[in-house]
Amino acid sequence: NAGVTQTPKFRVLKTGQSMTLLCAQDMNHEYMYWYRQDPGMGLRLIHYSVGEGTTAKGEVPDGYNVSRLKKQNFLLGLESAAPSQTSVYFCASSRRESGEQFFGPGTRLTVL
Amino acid sequence: RKEVEQDPGPFNVPEGATVAFNCTYSNSASQSFFWYRQDCRKEPKLLMSVYSSGNEDGRFTAQLNRASQYISLLIRDSKLSDSATYLCVVYTGTASKLTFGTGTRLQVTL
Numbered sequence: 001n002a003g004v005t006q007t008p009k010f011r012v013l014k015t016g017q018s019m020t021l022l023c024a025q026d027m028n029h030e031y032m033y034w035y036r037q038d039p040g041m042g043l044r045l046i047h048y049s050v051g052e053g054t055t056a057k058g059e060v061p062d063g064y065n066v067s068r069l070k071k072q073n074f075l076l077g078l079e080s081a082a083p084s085q086t087s088v089y090f091c092a093s094s095r096r097e098s099g100e101q102f103f104g105p106g107t108r109l110t111v112l
Numbered sequence: 113r114k115e116v117e118q119d120p121g122p123f124n125v126p127e128g129a130t131v132a133f134n135c136t137y138s139n140s141a142s143q144s145f146f147w148y149r150q151d152c153r154k155e156p157k158l159l160m161s162v163y164s165s166g167n168e169d170g171r172f173t174a175q176l177n178r179a180s181q182y183i184s185l186l187i188r189d190s191k192l193s194d195s196a197t198y199l200c201v202v203y204t205g206t207a208s209k210l211t212f213g214t215g216t217r218l219q220v221t222l
Contacts, residue, residue: 098203
């Protein structure tokens, strides 16, 4: 099993460009999450999903959209990237609502 | 006040030493507690859950003090491979309420 995978691993965008980050999990988990991690700050939840076709806002949702069309995939979109969105993005999944989450390897995004 | 607070360190210890990290949390309704480990430029990985009665996994011991709202992690006989950042994580019962501390960095040296 690959666990949780993320694509791409690295990306550089110019301000105003758009992109989609893909997260995939092969553990048949119901819950999936998108976090961002910035220096000096803990992981912060952007959006999450409690099942296929459902999404909800987390702590820092502004500037991001998500979709969960298939149970195994969770997409994070940036419609108009800003330098403040320079960060490391982690996707995670869990079998149930708990603190035991499995993380993907991360996507390092730089917005110039 | 941050919801979860940790000493950022770094803690520099020699191999074989015992080291302890503490973490405090502010929400008394918190239900579950965890320690995650994050290696440099890698993803966080669950190290262990923290139970009210305390729990041990090999060289690692985690304890919870609900009255004082703090969690601890003790590492005995430190190895070079223990060098990482240790994240204290608190769960308050909903999918959106998993709060991560900023982490404590441990560097084990020869």
